[in-house]
Amino acid sequence: MSHAVRIDYQGISIQCQSICEMASSHLCKLDKMLDEIENSSKRLLNSQTEALRKEIIKTKQKLQAKIDSVIQQARRNASRGTVVVDSDFMGKHANAYGVIDEAKELKKMVARLSDTKIVEFESLLNQLLGNKLESQNERLKDLASGKLSINIEVQRKIEEIEDEIVKQYVYLAWVDHPDESFDRLYTIAMNVKDLADRKQYEITEKAKIEEIKIELREEKIDETTIDKITSVSNGTAKERIQRVREQANAKIVDEKVRKESVKIIVKSIKNRGFVVDAKSINIDRANNQVIIVAMKPSGAKAEFKVFLDGKFEYCFNGYEGQACQKDIQPFMQDLEEVYGIKVMNQTELWGGNPDKNSTIKYQTVNHNSIGG
Structure with missing residues (x-):
C-alpha cells in the first residue's frame, strides 16, 4: 500500500554540509604529513620522497573530490525545500537520499584518513628512516642504477601494487631478502607493516585521543560528554582510537547541525x-x-x-x-x-x-x- 513520503531536502543539505565541514578540517593533517616528508627529504632517496608525496596528494585529492561531490549535490537539492510524494511514485525524487549515502562514505574516509592512513604514513616513515637507512638506500640506489638486479617478474608485481605505502614495504623486504619470490616478499612486508603500525598506534594513542578531545572542545562539547566519548579501554590501540574517532565524528556532526x-x-x-x-x-x-x-x-x-x-x-x-x-x-x-x-x-x-x-x-x- 502506498503512503505519503515527506522529503526534507534542506535537512539533508544541512546534515551533508556539516559532514563536509568536518572533513575539510581533516585535510590539513595531510599537509602536516607533507611537511614531515619534506623535512626528512635529505635523508630519503628522491624516489621515496616523490612516491610518498604523490601518495599523500592522491589521498587528499580523493577526499576533496568526495567533499566537493557531496556539497554540490546537497546545495542543488536544498533549493527544492520540502516535498510530499506518493511512496509508489517517487519520480525525480527517487534518489533524494542518495547524497546521504555519499556523506556516510565521506565520514568513513575521514576516519580512515585521521586514524589509519596517517598512522601508516608515520610508521612507514619511521621504517624508512630507521637504523638500516644507509644500507637500504645503498641497495636501492644500486637497483636503480643497474648495479643490482631484481627478478623481472618480482619487479613487475611490485610496481603493480597501487598502495604506495605497501609498495615501499615490499621494496624494503626485497633489500633484506633479495632472492625471495614476490609472494614471500609480500608476506614479509605485511608482517613488518602490521608490527610497525601496531607499535605506532600504541605510541600515538595518547596524542590521538588528546587531538580528538581538542576537536570536541572546539565544537563546545561539554567535558562530561568528552570524557564519556574518549574513555575507551577495550581492544587494541587501533581499535580504541577508531571507536573514539567514530563517536567523536558523530558528535561533531550533531553539534554542527544544531548550530545551523x-x-x-x-x-x-x-x-x-x-x-x-x-x-x-x-x-x-x-x-x-x-x-x-x-x-x-x-x-x-x-x-x-x-x-x-x-x-x-x-x-x-x-x-x-x-x-x-x-x-x-x-x-x-x-x-x-x-x-x-x-x-x-x-x-x-x-x-x-x-x-x-x-x-x-x-x-x-x-x-x-x-x-x-
Whole structure:
C-alpha cells in the first residue's frame, strides 16, 4: 500500500554540509604529513620522497573530490525545500537520499584518513628512516642504477601494487631478502607493516585521543560528554582510537547541525520582527541545550531551547489572549516551507487566564536529519 513520503531536502543539505565541514578540517593533517616528508627529504632517496608525496596528494585529492561531490549535490537539492510524494511514485525524487549515502562514505574516509592512513604514513616513515637507512638506500640506489638486479617478474608485481605505502614495504623486504619470490616478499612486508603500525598506534594513542578531545572542545562539547566519548579501554590501540574517532565524528556532526538550526531559528524569528543579539544566545551545558531569547518592542517574547539533531522547544508569551498565533503561524510556516523543519509533537500550556497577557505555548519540532 502506498503512503505519503515527506522529503526534507534542506535537512539533508544541512546534515551533508556539516559532514563536509568536518572533513575539510581533516585535510590539513595531510599537509602536516607533507611537511614531515619534506623535512626528512635529505635523508630519503628522491624516489621515496616523490612516491610518498604523490601518495599523500592522491589521498587528499580523493577526499576533496568526495567533499566537493557531496556539497554540490546537497546545495542543488536544498533549493527544492520540502516535498510530499506518493511512496509508489517517487519520480525525480527517487534518489533524494542518495547524497546521504555519499556523506556516510565521506565520514568513513575521514576516519580512515585521521586514524589509519596517517598512522601508516608515520610508521612507514619511521621504517624508512630507521637504523638500516644507509644500507637500504645503498641497495636501492644500486637497483636503480643497474648495479643490482631484481627478478623481472618480482619487479613487475611490485610496481603493480597501487598502495604506495605497501609498495615501499615490499621494496624494503626485497633489500633484506633479495632472492625471495614476490609472494614471500609480500608476506614479509605485511608482517613488518602490521608490527610497525601496531607499535605506532600504541605510541600515538595518547596524542590521538588528546587531538580528538581538542576537536570536541572546539565544537563546545561539554567535558562530561568528552570524557564519556574518549574513555575507551577495550581492544587494541587501533581499535580504541577508531571507536573514539567514530563517536567523536558523530558528535561533531550533531553539534554542527544544531548550530545551523540555531542560525535558521534566529533568522526566521528576526523575520517576524523580533530582536536577537549575541547576549540572548546562551549555552546551558548542564542540560546540553542552547537557549535563545528574542524580544519585540511591544514586550512580546519568544524563547527557544535547541537540542541535538535540530530538535527544539519554543515558548511565546507577553501577548493578549491568543494573539501570539499571528507570530507563531508565520514562523512555523517559514520553518517548514523555507527551511524544511517539521513539527513532530505539539503540546499547549496556558498560564492563568488565556484571555489575559499570560499565554505560553510550547512546541517541539524536529529537524528531519538523517543519521549515519
